[in-house]
Amino acid sequence: MLRFDFLNARNLRHAISLLERHGDEARAVAGSTDFLVRWRQSGPGRWRPAFVVNIKGLSGLGRITYSPQNGLRLGALATVQAIETNAQVRRRYQALATGATSFAGVQVRNLATVGGNVCNASPAGDTLPALLAFDAQCAIVGPEGPRMLPLTEFFQGPGRTALQQGELLTQLTLPPPTPRTGSIYIKHSPRGAMDIATVGVASVITLEEDGATCKDARIALGAVGPVPFRASEAENLLKGRELSPDALGQAAEAARNAATPIDDVRGTAAYRKDMVEALTRRTLQHALRIAGGQRVPFEEQRRLAVQTAF
């Protein structure tokens, strides 16, 4: 059926009850940027719900706050544009800001929500590697009440999540970064904008007080497996070591070995593996620069993130 009833949720409880009542026949929408594409689609993968539950109007779910104690809180309805332009995000979570800036174009960023990006669970979602790399926790509310879940456990397959019927994601919490942390996301795609990642890599580096030894390293990969994931072997190769070009190269190779991409219209599996290695090395280099205290203006981060020359 192409027809659906459009139901405006008045508040979170109302949204949950609507979703619970209509079960498999219902779908929540926030920015609808994924929804409309899937609804129009004619082949497999199309969405044809009988009830569309609009959650975009729910108040209080779009806030972005930061505190040194609690870190960053992203309401599920926060738009990608709001994340990209948030000063705290730019200052402390560069990989998230660059993930957001590499995302689609301004018009889509103004509609798309971070909750939608997470719940859509595309392996290529541009905010996902950074959220994983910053150890995001998901706040979920459903008919049974609230619960928390690490983001690493949230993704279950392409388009599949840990959400149960009637549940909504309400917030993502990212712990405050320790001092001497730097990060970046780099997206590989043929076009410099309005393109889906062929590969996306986010790296976060935290240095010891000596400014040379790696205290912590977190690397997350997008579009090279059924879900975006952390390349933990690559991370372990760096922790406690001095970050020589050799060390970065080894980690990049480990990331490559962790990737299990497929062939599709955006590129072959073999090329994607090559890109994982190249991008992991690059993200580590730039994360290291930033962790070491170098000032890298956002415009330069942006150019690096989308790999454009201009």
Next chain:
Amino acid sequence: MTTFKVLEQNNPRVDAWEKVTGRATYAGDVYLPGMLMCKVLASSRSHARIVSIDTSKAEALPGVRAVITGADFPEIRFGSGALKDRYILARDKVYYIGEPVAAVAAEDEITAQEAIGLIDVEYEDLEPVVDPLVSLRAGAPSVHPDLESYEGYGFTIEGGNICTLLDADRGDVDQAFAEADYVFEDTFRSQGINQGFLEPMACVASVEANGRLTVWASTQGPYQVRAQLASVLDMPLSNIKVVPMELGGGFGAKLRLAFEAYPALLAMKTGNPVKLINTREEVFTLNGPRHPVTNYLKTGVNKDGAIVAREGYTIFDVGAYLGAGPNSGIGHGLGAYDIPNFRLRSYAAYTNKVYVGSYRASGVADMTFAVESHMDIIAHKIGMDPLEFRLKNAIKEGDIAVNGSRVPRNGLAECLAAVKERLGLPRELPEGHGVGIALCEWRSGAGPSTAAISVNEDGTVSLLTGSVDISGSDTSLASIAAEALCIGMDQVIVAKRDTDLAPFTGPSGGSRIVYSQGKAVELAAEDTRNKLFALAADRLGVPADALVCAEGRVYVQDNPPQGYTLGQLAAMSVNSRFGPIVGNAALSTLPYAPVFSAQAAEVEVDKETGQVKLTRYVQCQDVGVAINPMAVEGQLEGGAVQGIGRALTEDMLFDPETGAVRNPSFATYLMPLALDLPELETLMVRVPSEDGPFGARAVAEPPGFGPPAAIANAIYDAVGVRIRELPLSGERVLAALRGEGSDVAYIGDELDELKRAEGLAG
């Protein structure tokens, strides 16, 4: 240079106001009382016999007013040219995934879409053939087993799927190769390309009270639509009126009948007006794109760099139907060069894919990629500077072109010199950077062109032509009329046309509007001016040749106060023995007028990802005279951007088993965006053409030819790898950098077979 009053100025477009305020009406903006919406059922099979179609459930759906299948149309095949190989709606077979099988008219679009889902088609699968190199071999599954019985068929190679052959020969090629100091061979492959226009195909059809059919269409060729529609409906042409609406891009895809016949037949069945608007997915899957082309080139060169012979073979995949004439680009197999001996062949092969369409000088961009890459390869191999090698062989005034015409004066050498100077070639660039050039060659388009001009009582003129405005051509036609009639642009009214109103004219395409249609306007304006002068001479009692005109007045050259304004003359003419002043012109051919463009790309290659960044793009074209420099620049930039897309990112992917389009959306078919482009540097030289309006040449097509070769040549300059297949993707460049080049297969076996079939030595 002549001083112009109107031409060579950046005049704003005549339709700027309606376009920027969103008031211009496109076919999709036509709403009529009682209008129904049409949707099309597409074949899910690559090649199959239709056993049965059951439309009863669809017909029973409330809101559905009519369902049609192939059986509802007369059993008449039509074609884009002489060869009639196609039914408007599948009859007993389908030939590709996406082929229309049935159409529905319903009270709203959603109901129509739902009805489509209720039509049951039973198919019996036949073996498909998807690869043209397989298709042309003897023993391949036959796409059109009855091809020989089709009207207009004139050529066969036994058992194969080859529907047309184009050939051109001069001199003794084999001997020239035998005597040449060097012989080089290369095979190139270009990818499938979609025209990428923003406005999908759209039309509304309505049966008028007097029984005539009116069709409001998004089309470049209203007269072609009228003729083809009359043919598939088996109806007198005079019973159809086609109203071309504003065009949101066409690039060749809207030259001919598209889907207008479905709403037309549904309107006849229901008595209600019916509208059809394609989705973007349908634009990709139902409507003719360009398929991958394989071009093989062989060139004989002497030690001094002179080219003595060229052999060129094109394998041209036409998909299920020859949707765009046999045009493959082979006629441009010599490039912009004077080559004494040549043998050029193009074989068009059917496959079970969406039928081929036209796109901005179909095939020539593919051929330019081949020729200009090949030229670069040869220059490097014989140790000549690529630019000098081109200049040495460049065709000159007085040479004989591939079509046998004498080459008239032109600005080719000036274009090359201008690009050379702008870039300071030859040029040393940093590691990983490179520069490449390409020469492009095209001809100014002719074809039937007509124009009528009438002078209004207030001194303005109304200009009537049958040609649809594409990319501002109405503005150019208006400025030609204004220049010739000594009036301002704002004194020219460009009439909205339809096929009842305007005289017959060829479609808007092939770089012919300003050149050929503009010539008709210039001649009609001259005719008008002669009549104005005759009337003024009569009234002033002076000979007509004593008169001149300027600023809307006709006056005695030696005594300017003695004269009349155009308005006065128009008012006088009404009751004079001359009658109201109307000028006309009609023409169909114009002498060969080549167009040349030199282009250069600078790139930076990322050796780890293979990604190519275009850092600079320079082009220079001989435009003859710039009717409107701002519009010319727009054409040159737009064309270059389309070429850059072909070069780097655009790629229509077809499933190798089924021939289905794998990426039918703008999310996966990637056209370049502003962020992907450097500042485009556009230069013009002006060597007036001998016959064009005020010396203008065609402009539209050549800018798109150069980028694939210029960028491929720049990649070679940057990192020393040669890519012979488009697009020049990161993946391809990286593979080549590692020496894993998935290079284009040499098509030697296929060539030998084709040559044997023609009686040539294999």
